[in-house]
Every structure is written in C-alpha cells, then in structure tokens.
Amino acid sequence: NLKYCLMAMSIKREIKDRMSKLTEKLLKGDKLAAAKLISIIEDKPDEAVKAMEIIYQYTGKAHIIGVTGAPGVGKSSLINYLIKEFREENLSVGVIAVDATSPFTGGAVLGDRIRMQEHSTDPEVFIRSMGSRDHLGGIALSTQKSTRVLDAMGKDIILVESVGVGQVDIAIANVVDTVLLVLTPLMGDAIQTIKAGVMEIPDIYVLNKSDLPGINIVENEIKSMLKLNTSEKDWEPPVVKTQSLTGEGFNILLNKINEHWKFL
Ligand SMILES: Nc1nc2c(ncn2[C@@H]2O[C@H](COP(=O)(O)OP(=O)(O)O)[C@@H](O)[C@H]2O)c(=O)[nH]1
Numbered sequence: 363n364l365k366y367c368l369m370a371m372s373i374k375r376e377i378k379d380r381m382s383k384l385t386e387k388l389l390k391g392d393k394l395a396a397a398k399l400i401s402i403i404e405d406k407p408d409e410a411v412k413a414m415e416i417i418y419q420y421t422g423k424a425h426i427i428g429v430t431g432a433p434g435v436g437k438s439s440l441i442n443y444l445i446k447e448f449r450e451e452n453l454s455v456g457v458i459a460v461d462a463t464s465p466f467t468g469g470a471v472l473g474d475r476i477r478m479q480e481h482s483t484d485p486e487v488f489i490r491s492m493g494s495r496d497h498l499g500g501i502a503l504s505t506q507k508s509t510r511v512l513d514a515m516g517k518d519i520i521l522v523e524s525v526g527v528g529q530v531d532i533a534i535a536n537v538v539d540t541v542l543l544v545l546t547p548l549m550g551d552a553i554q555t556i557k558a559g560v561m562e563i564p565d566i567y568v569l570n571k572s573d574l575p576g577i578n579i580v581e582n583e584i585k586s587m588l589k590l591n592t593s594e595k596d597w598e599p600p601v602v603k604t605q606s607l608t609g610e611g612f613n614i615l616l617n618k619i620n621e622h623w624k625f626l
C-alpha cells in the first residue's frame with residue numbers, strides 16, 4: 363500500500379514538473395508548447411487538470427471572439443481577413459477552429475487551415491484546429507481550456523471558429539466574450555432558425571457575401587426580427603455587411619467588435 367502511495371506521488375510530481383516546464387515555455391510564446399498543451403487538453407485529463415491549474419493565473423487579458431454560423435457562410439475567410447486587420451494594429455492573434463460536424467473526414471478543418479495559411483508563418487499568429495474528439499466532457503469545455511492556453515501565451519485576440527449543430531453554436535456564448543453570427547443571402551431559412559430561440563446568442567450579426575444578390579432582403583429580415591425582440595438588453599446587436607474576400611465592411615465590423623469589448 364505504501365509502495366502504491368509513493369508511486370502515485372512520484373507520478374503526480376512528474377506530471378506537475380512536466381506541466382510547469384511546458385507552461386514556462388508557453389508564457390514565452392512558444393508555439394510548440396501551445397500545441398502540446400492543447401493536445402493534452404484533448405487527450406489526457408489528468409495532465410490537463412495540472413496544466414490548467416498553473417495556466418489560469420496567467421489568463422484574463424485576451425479578447426476572445428467567437429465566429430459561428432453554418433458551414434460555407436465564410437467563417438474561415440472572415441477570420442483570415444480579421445487576422446490581417448488585427449496584425450496591422452500590431453495585435454497578436456490566436457485561432458482555434460472547432461468543427462463539431464465532421465467527425466471523420468476532417469475536410470472542413472483542412473479547408474480552414476488552407477484559408478488561414480497566409481498567416482501561418484507569422485510568429486505572432488497561432489492557428490490550431492480541434493477535431494470533434496469529444497470524450498472529455500464536451501467540445502465547449504476543451505475549447506474553453508484551449509482559449510486559456512492562448513490567453514496565457516500572450517495573444518491579444520483569440521478567434522474561435524465554431525460550426526456547432528444547426529446554424530448557431532449555442533455553447534460558444536459561454537466560451538467567448540463576443541459572438542459573431544455569420545449569415546449570407548443564400549440562406550433563406552436562416553432567419554427562421556434564429557427565431558427558434560437563439561436570438562440571445564449573437565452580439566454582432568455579420569451578413570457575409572454581401573456581394574451576392576438578396577443581401578438586402580436578409581438584412582431587412584434580421585433588422586425587423588431584432589426590433590421585435592423586447593428583451594431588456596443594454597447591448598443592441600448591430601448588423602454588419604461584409605465581403606470576406608475583399609475586406610469590404612471590415613472597418614465597420616472591427617469598430618463594432620471594439621465597441622462590444624468596451625461595453626463588456
Ligand atoms: N462571394 C463571396 N464568397 C465568399 C465570401 N466569403 C467567403 N466566400 C467563399 O465561400 C466559401 C466558403 O468559405 P469558408 O470561409 O470556408 O466558409 P466556412 O465553412 O464558414 O468557414 C469559399 O469558397 C469562400 O471563398 C464573400 O464575402 N463573398
């Protein structure tokens with residue numbers, strides 16, 4: 363029994379030492395350490411607990427922005443453009459792309475990485491895809507822990523791309539400070555889905571692909587829907603039209619993101 367006790371203690375100490383060393387590197391901005399820690403969050407609960415205990419004290423500075431919406435609306439393209447804009451303001455950026463909808467193919471995640479690739483050599487940008495391995499108590503939870511890792515790493519802005527189930531990832535609201543819901547003119551039924559109980563989630567409505575016909579119809583529908591919402595919220599979610607390939611509308615979007623951050 364004593365032998366078991368001693369063994370358990372030495373394993374615990376070994377984990378603690380290893381996590382301390384990793385965290386030390388993380389705090390210096392080491393990308394490899396960040397990647398290792400996120401893998402630990404995904405795969406090794408015991409080690410993750412230890413790591414998070416150490417990491418928590420270094421968190422709380424980053425603005426965490428969630429980008430949600432159906433597949434294909436342009437979330438990755440939007441994030442790619444946001445990275446560019448934030449980098450021009452000299453802010454460091456972390457990205458976590460979560461795909462809950464494609465457990466086997468990983469196709470979307472690969473596409474995301476390609477769309478954000480132009481930033482992958484920038485030392486101030488860290489991009490990580492998370493699969494849908496869901497065995498540690500939910501994607502939202504491991505996503506949240508991963509944002510803490512990037513926060514401790516010193517990233518000023520953390521973007522979380524999340525597909526979720528349906529049009530909106532509801533759980534994301536608990537993980538991020540600011541929720542962007544991306545819609546496009548191509549989604550006739552989108553507004554109905556929003557009415558069905560997720561209107562409280564978005565802080566900013568982004569109407570992407572505003573170069574396509576029908577954008578004004580979607581815009582009017584959302585605005586009239588927002589008018590009907592009688593809930594006593596101090597923040598009135600703005601509706602911003604964007605084109606993620608050209609950057610049209612991003613100056614307004616960035617202003618709204620900043621306004622919401624100040625509001626919080
Ligand atoms: N016409 C148009 N196409 C866009 C725009 N933004 C993104 N796309 C295209 O929409 C497709 C899906 O984009 P992606 O960023 O992968 O969407 P995600 O699945 O939401 O991450 C890609 O072919 C993009 O090039 C836009 O503003 N206008």
Ligand SMILES: [Mg+2]
Pocket residue numbers: 437438439470473474523
């Ligand atoms: Mg994507």
